[in-house]
Amino acid sequence: MNFDESPEEAALRAEIRAFLEANATRKTGTEADWSRGPVDDSEDAAHAYFEKTRAWQRTLYDNGWAGITWPKEFGGRGGTPAEAIIFGQEAAKFDVSAGFFGAAQSLVGPPIMRHGDQAQQERYLPKLMSGEESWCQLFSEPGAGSDLAALSTRAVRDGDEFVVNGQKVWNSEAQHADYGILITRTDPEAPKHKGITFFLVDMRTPGIEVVPLRQATGQSHFNEVFFNDVRIPAENVVGEVDGGWPVTRTVLTSEAGMIGSGGGGASSFDSLLATARAFGRADDPVVRQGLAEVYSREKMLSWMGLRMQTFVMHRRGTPPDPSVMKNFSTQSTEIKVNLGVAVEGPGGMLDRADAPEAGFWQNLVLSQFSSRIGGGTNEVHRNMIAERALGLPRDIQPDKDLPWREILKA
Template sequence: MDLTFSAEENEFRDELRQWLAENHPGDEPRGDDDTTFEFRKDWQRSLYDGGWAAVQWPQEYGGRDATLMQSAIFFEEVGRTRAPLPANVLGLLLAGPTIMAWGTDEQKERYLTPILSADEIWCQGFSEPEAGSDLASVKTMAKRDGDDWVVTGQKVWTSGAQYAKWCLLVARTDPEAPKHKGLSYFLLDMDQPGVQVRPLVQITGEAEFNELFIEEARIPHENMLGGEGDGWNVALTTLMNERSGLGFFLQIRLRQLLDQLVEEAVRNGKIKDPVIAEAIGEIEARTEVTRLTAYRGLSTIEKYGQPGPEGSLTKWLWSETNQMLVQLAADVVGPEALSADSKWAYELLRARGNTLEGGTTEILKNIIAERVLGLPRK
């Protein structure tokens, strides 16, 4: 991939820089989950009004038809200015691309714009108590009843479900079929009595994810995404977008965090400690490799129209490097980095989940071995 910007790309970057200079909302307020969510929602709304919420999306749904390189510039600039995350991350990274790939014209028309404007928040109902890495084992059942499907089961780790209007739901529609083939993919309206959301408080003190109890919830047949029995393939589209999208998005956050740590090490003189300097050097190299690998993933999308299994490599590199970085922060910042209300303590605790969310490192390594390197299955 050629990383030199064309005149058009430079123009795109300059326009964005100016917009960000005029519209940056400042640092995220420190407060409870709801305050943060509302702040991110306002920020996404402002991005949407400026036409910046998902630059790579088609113009008719509120995007800019941006090239992949322009999208990369967008993420780099947002990272450079330390802008906050938008509220509807799972809508933007997972629901939108999956609906664009598999949805009917009516579904695209109905769902895409409110994802961008953050009017409708999305969550991902894949994992269950007995189906995580082995997603094809999901037990949540959907039975046809006239024009509806009636769904019963339990999901877990459902991030953002407390704010979500819609859920990307994988459920079993044919218990007789082999496990990968008996699944279908639905767009579940969360706003109904059959869906109960119970928060799970994490080690960070936040309740970022939830348990979802689904008891005879109804989904109109028109809310199936893909055909009956296509659930596994539709879910793979979501997962590939999750890994490459998260990888790209998060490598920029990694850079932001590393720059902050280096600033701190320079400020307090720890950078002169050769052990610290060497550790920072290693993280710097890994961060740069992660960035370049994320760009290589863009080339795959350019070639095949969809992210490939290489996204797993970015996600793996990012998660391990981020954990190394937050661990080092305690040595650089000192005991203060471990006090309850410190930003670094939050990062340290939150990072524990990085090697699980969006696919565990072991699973990603299996994918890389089999589908990127072409090694035989064990």
């Protein structure tokens, strides 16, 4: 691993620090930090948090720190991944978050830059980057998740418009979104990857109904989105009609990179140790064994993260496999959060305000599952490890070349 910075990188770090000191306050590590998330489970709190993240995105944009790796021709900074990593390292020390605006840039920017036409690029990219318009991803369906290309939402051409009918699900922040990236079935006779069309859709179009899904944590991060005779102008197609799969792949690749770059994040071992001490369990041999396991796993993860950074920043060494990192990371979270609740004893069975530490560990126990599913499930990543790392035969895909109309639907 190589931690040496070039003089240019060191100067950039100083510039970033100066920007953050002037525009934000340092994290306190307590509930006083707004960037931890909504203050409670209410829709008002979710909305207030969303608007704070929008304001931070605007600050980034106004100061030239939005879209660090985006090409200059699209209004970005034209910087390198190394510069984006340095920005992330410094920003992690401050009470700031672009929340879902940051994720939306990774999901929506690349397909428009790579496959969109000039009119779409000029119309949508600046307001995406400034946070003036918010976006969501309308991909998954009740019968299409890991096997996304099996999707059923239909779009039928009618003159200069397409008429869309169907249902999407698990759409993060769709209840706050102005626009969505949407994939639909336009040719049911073609094999499943061939008859898909990719749209940009205004979420205020008549016929769109967004229904928030309440999660076990009490929050509503996800939604169901229903389309009933929704009319979308043909000019909102990105790429070719029936040629939406390569556009979709661009989004999925960018999404995987975004999730992978979160690996090796801030340590929470200290919080676990503090809880064990507060409950008088830090001398219990079984608890100590668990603490040692959690500590060791966090160290291994942070070293994997550093190996990844060294590769990205200096093109040296071999990067760890992202699928290995994702599985290791989510397993480590499971071990850690279960121990957090266990050391609380009987109080660990309570929830939210009734539970110790206002339900800090209980909330993590309930929300841990999302990281095992989002960005490709752990099982799908294990398939990738089998195929890419171990060289085992590919998963059989018996319906790959069949017309979509003939394949077995979930």
